[in-house]
Amino acid sequence: MSNFDSNMMKDLSLFGTIFLGLLLVQCQPDDAPAVVPEVSFPINISAEETEDNRVFEFPVVMNQSTTRDVILYYETRPLTAEADLDYIPVSDSLIIRCGTASANIQVEIIVDEFVEEDEEFRLVLTGSTNAILAGGVQEAIGTIRNDDSVIAVTQEGHTSAESYPGKTLVWSDEFNGNAIDLENWTYDLGASGWGNQELQNYTSNSDNAYVANGNLMIVAKEQGISYTSARLKSIGLQEFQYGRIDVRAVLPFGQGIWPAIWMLGDNFPTAGWPACGEIDIMEVIGSSPSTTHGTIHFGADWTQHNYVGQGTSLTSGQTFADEFHVFSIEWDANGITWLLDDSPFYSVSPNVVGSQPYPFDHPFFFILNVAVGGQWPGYPDATTTFPQFMAIDYVRVFQ
Ligand SMILES: [Ca+2]
Ligand SMILES: [Ca+2]
Known part of the structure; x- marks a missing residue:
């Protein structure tokens, strides 16, 4: 052995002694008095739903290094974020080796391309071994911030017949192209503060109305302290007197939101409302x-406005936002019958107007819109979420 090698061995030996000493100080056998650290879990994580942020790392902090291995037990719990839809749920334990004072717990979020609300989940430390949870159960909140603009629409729900005995499909818009067909539809613009005290500003912007995946989308958006939406009408383009009319749609929901599929008489520009007649x-x-x-x-004029109508409800807690339903009328010279998913729920005959003129005997045009606020629905509040959308699969007229 050379002199050089001998010196190196002495150095290695000295190093080994110091290293072993450190281990003995930091990691004690089970029967030695333990240093019991306090664990806290102080940081909430808030990040956009992107690939870069696919793993949320929540730091665990101890007030001193442990002399034994610490085990932490933790689990995720849903708040507005849903397990397996927005994040991968975990219920597990984490071993923090003696001699360290911090660690991370990781939760994987689910990244998609669809617009969502900002959503939260809890990450809870439920127990520990060789450590104390400072102040009892510790939790941190994970906030998944939306970064998407694509609205997901279910295809589920009721579908109406493609033909009816004795009737012919005279017109439809199936919304199966790439754009709103301007041979069928034009836009109402503005409207904030119109007669119903609505809040929305109707636009022709492609983020308030567009065609995607076989549906017309009308999207009400919150933009600062105001709202935008869209109102499409077929005036001068597609007007019909009588027929079976089917409209398949998924509707928006929430306080202050007011979707409508309706018709006005084609003489609206000259006769005015309500003399032109309105069919909702x-x-x-x-x-x-x-x-x-x-x-x-x-009503012959505005001062003699009158209306009649009736509602019908889904059962078992279902809403019109859950899936498609078909809203229909059967309209002829004898009156109008309203149907929901092919089931009639209300009818009127011409004598319903009493001494007023009966206006439902000439061509009408369609209006499709999502209003925000107004005297009837009231106004959005903290429970109202945006964006809100109406998806229309088709509008069909059979005569
Ligand atoms: Ca998303
Ligand atoms: Ca369609």
Whole structure:
């Protein structure tokens, strides 16, 4: 052995002694008095739902290094975020080796392309070995911040017949193209503060109304302290007198949200409202998202406005936001019958108007809109979520 090698061995030996000494100080046998650290879990994590943030790391901090291995028991619990939909649920334990004072607990979130509310889950430390949870059960909140703009629409729900005995499909918009068909639809613009005291500003922007995945999408958005939405109408483009009309739609929901599928008489620009007549095929007040209303408005002039109508409700806690339903009228010279998913729930005959003129005997055009606020629905509050959307699969007219 050379002199050089001998010196190196002495150094290694000295190093080994010091290293072993450190281990003995830091990690004691089970029967030695233990240093019991306090564990806290002080940091909430808030991050956008992106691939870069796919793993939320929650730091665990101890007030001193442990002299034994510490075991922490933890689990996720849902708040507004849902297990297996928004994050991967965990219920596990973490071993923190003696001599360390911090660690991370990881929760994987689920990244998709669809718009969601910002959603929260809890990560709870439920127990510990060789450590104390400072102040009892410790928890941190994970907030998954939305970064998407694509609205997901279910395809589930009721579908109406493609034909009826003795009737012919005279017109439909199936919304199966790439854009709103301007041979069928034009836009109402503005409207904030119109007669119903609505809040929304109707636009022709492609983020308030667009065609995607076979549906017309009308999207009400919160933009600062105001709201935008869209109102499409077929005036001068597609107007019909009588027929079976089917509209398949998923509706928005929430306090102050007011979707409608309705019609006005084609003489609206000259005769005015309500003399032109109004047929509400569907109106839903978002705070009662299980009830649709069928209504007609009439009267020789505004001072003689009158209306009759009736609602019908889904059962078992279902809402019109859950899946598609078909809103229909059967309209002929004998009157109008409203149907929900092919079941009639209300009818009127011409004598319903009493001494007022009966206006439902000439062509009408369609209006499709999502209003925000108004005298009937009231106004959005803290429970109202945005964006809210109405998806329309088709509008069909059979005669
Ligand atoms: Ca998303
Ligand atoms: Ca369609």
